[in-house]
C-alpha cells in the first residue's frame with residue numbers, strides 16, 4: 275500500500291477522531307478506506323516535500339548515513355552540515371523522481387523517469403514468473419546478463435571499441451540477444467533475465483541522474499527509495515553507471531535508511547517535531563545495522579561496513 279504514514283496518532287478531543295500524517299499517492303487513494311474501516315483521518319502531506327524533509331533529516335541527524343559504493347566496497351561520507359546543499363535526490367519507488375534540493379523546504383523536482391522499481395518488478399514478474407519482489411531480486415544474484423544482453427564485443431567480434439571508450443564487455447544493447455530468431459522466452463534462464471533487467475533499469479536511472487546533476491552543476495547525487503533496499507548489485511550498477519557516464523568525476527551516494535524517506539518526512543511534519551529541534555540538539559549515532567524496516571529479509575547493508583572511516587563529502591568536481 276502506498277501510504278507513507280507518520281508514526282504518531284493525534285487525538286482531536288472535540289470530535290473524537292484520530293488523525294495520522296500520510297504522504298504519497300496512497301494518502302489520497304486510501305483516504306476513504308482509512309476513515310471507513312479505522313475511523314482515522316489521513317492528514318495529507320506533499321510527497322516531494324516529505325521525501326526532501328526525510329532525506330535532509332537523515333543526512334543531518336544520523337551519523338554515517340550516506341555512503342558510496344563501488345566494486346563491492348562501501349565508504350561512509352562525512353557530510354558537513356553547512357555544505358550539504360545543493361544535491362540531487364533520486365527517489366526510486368514505483369517510478370523515479372529527481373529532486374534538486376537547495377535547503378530545508380527548498381527544492382525543485384527537476385526530472386523523473388517512469389522506468390523504475392515498478393518496471394523491474396512488473397516486467398520481471400511477467401518474464402520470470404517470480405511470485406515476489408524478493409524472489410526476483412534473489413534470481414538476479416545468480417544470473418548472468420551476458421546471456422541476453424548484446425555486448426560491444428558481440429558486435430565487434432570480441433574486440434573493444436576503445437576509440438569511443440567502450441570495452442568489449444560494455445552492454446551495447448540491453449536484451450539485444452533476445453532478438454535471436456530461434457529462441458523463445460523459455461530458452462532463457464529466469465536468473466539471467468532478472469539480472470539483465472536489473473542492470474538495464476539501474477543503468478538507466480544512474481545515467482539520467484548523472485545528466486541531471488550535470489545539468490544543474492550538482493556535486494552530490496543521493497539515491498533513496500524502497501527499490502534499493504541496500505541491495506548490493508542494484509547499488510553497484512547505479513554507481514557504475516554514474517562512474518561510467520561521468521568518466522569517474524562523480525560518485526553515487528546511498529542512504530542507510532533509504533526506503534522510508536516519505537514516512538520520515540510525514541512524521542517530521544508534526545508540529546511538535548521540528549527538524550531543527552531534533553537536528554541541532556540530538557545528533558543520533560544509530561548503530562550500523564539500524565533499520566527502519568520491518569521486512570524480515572531486510573539487511574540494511576550486506577557485507578562489512580567500516581564504521582570509523584569517512585571520506586571527503588565532495589564527490590563531483592565540476
Ligand SMILES: Nc1ncnc2c1ncn2[C@@H]1O[C@H](COP(=O)(O)OP(=O)(O)O)[C@@H](O)[C@H]1O
Nearest residue numbers: 276298366367368391392395407408499500501
Ligand atoms: N518486498 C517488496 N515488495 C514489492 N516491491 C518491493 C519490495 N522491495 C522493494 N520493492 C521495490 O519497491 C518499489 C516500490 O517502492 P515504494 O517506495 O514503496 O513505491 P511507492 O511509493 O510507489 O509505493 C517496487 O516497485 C519494487 O521495485
Ligand SMILES: CC(C)(COP(=O)(O)O)[C@@H](O)C(=O)NCCC(=O)O
Nearest residue numbers: 299367368369370371385386387388
Ligand atoms: C508519480 C510518482 C511521483 C509517484 O511516486 P512513487 O509512488 O512511484 O514513489 C513517481 O512514480 C514518479 O515520479 N514517476 C515518474 C514520472 C516521470 O517523471 O516520468
